[in-house]
Amino acid sequence: MTVALEVRDLHCRLGETQLLSGIHLTLNPGELTVVIGRNGAGKSTLFKHLAGELPCQRGEIRVFGAPIGNGSKAELARRRAVLPQTTNLQFAYEALEVVMLGRLPHQQNRPESREDVRIARACLERVGLEGYEGRNYLTLSGGEQQRVHLARALAQIHENTGSRLILLDEPTSSLDVAHQHKTLRIVKELTREGVAALLILHDLNLVAQYADKVLVLAERQAIACGSPHEVMTSDILSRAFGFPMTTVPHPWLDCPMIVSGARPREAPLEQHPS
DSSP states (O other): OOOSEEEEEEEEEETTEEEEEEEEEEEOTTOEEEEEOOTTSSHHHHHHHHTTSSOOSEEEEEETTEETTOSOHHHHHHHEEEEOSOOOOOSOOBHHHHHHGGGGGGOTTSOOOHHHHHHHHHHHHHTTOTTOTTSBGGGSOHHHHHHHHHHHHHHHTOOSSSOEEEEEESTTTTOOHHHHHHHHHHHHHHHHTTEEEEEEOSOHHHHHHHOSEEEEEETTEEEEEEOHHHHOOHHHHHHHHTSOEEEEEOSSSSSEEEEESOOOOOOOOOOOOO
16 A cells, blocks of 8 residues: 655754754555644644645655656646645636636546536535535635635545545634534545645644644654644643643543643631630
């Protein structure tokens, strides 16, 4: 089985500032890995390297066994989808037209087909936007726009065979609680279909509930990588976020539950006059 994504000793420096130092990561097909860390820990810089937006100054990134940037870009686009935190789209496209953009890598030397449209409609339905095909994208709420772009990413890697990879930067940032869970359930469904998924998330309890593996960044380096039970501990999270964190067993799920903030001191016993 070919590793979907591999990061070997990745370093990045901007002038005198070290942005990443010695990052190692392996992502296998069928695995959901989440990157966590405080603001400025290096999450966005790592994501841009994985998406191919920033070149490797030192170290190596391999996608489907080949160095990133090698091989056919069209072939990579058919197997890997990248959804950044924000997507600036200023034209009044219909929602279905936005999703159809994800089918462009599959239309090499052929026109748009009925099958492309069927896939795009199915992806809109999968994210809960059935009936939105003709809606003006610019009139949608921020959360609805985010789900349209998720559907676009799903349409891009919609294939029955072959290794696939999806990279999502804060895909739940504009969503209500119900749609946050729906989005992450979709990603989990993808991993059961053999897709490798890497996400950046801020809600630590969502991470604990859905991630197979967690990469913890602090001070622009990885301080832990493993299952939520292994790395989402009080000590590691408190160090990573510079804030008191307590991990307790979830009352009904097999995952940790994270409570932020210092434990309150016990109130002193009331003194009664003798």
